[in-house]
Amino acid sequence: MDRFEYVMVLISIIVGLSVAHMLIGGGGIIDRRASGPPLRLGLAHSSWLAFVFVWTIHFWWWEFRFSEVVEVWTLGLYLFLVGYATSLFLLSVILVPRDWDGVEDLDQHFVARRVWFYWGLAAITVIDVIDGLLKGGASYILEFGGWIWVLWAVTVVACVVGLSSTRVRYHQIAGVRGPCLPSPLRL
Secondary structure, eight states: OOHHHHHHHHHHHHHHHHHHHHHHHHHHHHHHHHHSSOOBOOHHHHHHHHHHHHHHHHHHHHTTHHHHHOSSOOHHHHHHHHHHHHHHHHHHHHHSOSOOTTOOBHHHHHHHTHHHHHHHHHHHHHHHHHHHHHHHHHHHHHTTOTHHHHHHHHHHHHHHHHHHOOOHHHHHHHHHTSTTSOOTTTO
């Protein structure tokens, strides 16, 4: 096992926990709709959950770039990547409750947790910029076109507005249209 594979073991475990949490949550939604009190599904919650799921999968897939550019692994880089994976896991925990008691409307659940979610999303966007710079600097990022900077800026603006907005409609639109496009650094 080379160093990259060794580094990716813990990151893969964290990503696996995140994906498992989201899938178990999705199963909980299906189970609750089939046998429990009615659960109102919502576009805001669903779109942001899909967004975090895709981002998590893309994060894991595109970290192979480090196998091509890093010759000497440092503890700092390792902790950065573990922190990135952990941040994605925490976003999944914010979106998917461990206990469904008291949750009747998933969009209202999202709005109630929106402050945590948008702060986390803003932080992960900054982490994503750093990740891109670590993978090859500005020239690597510019390979994907200058619009990636626009995407990151739009995501941060969406987070700032989302922090203060309690209107479900805003969160639905932001989740479906806005920064829901994954970064090409993760495609």
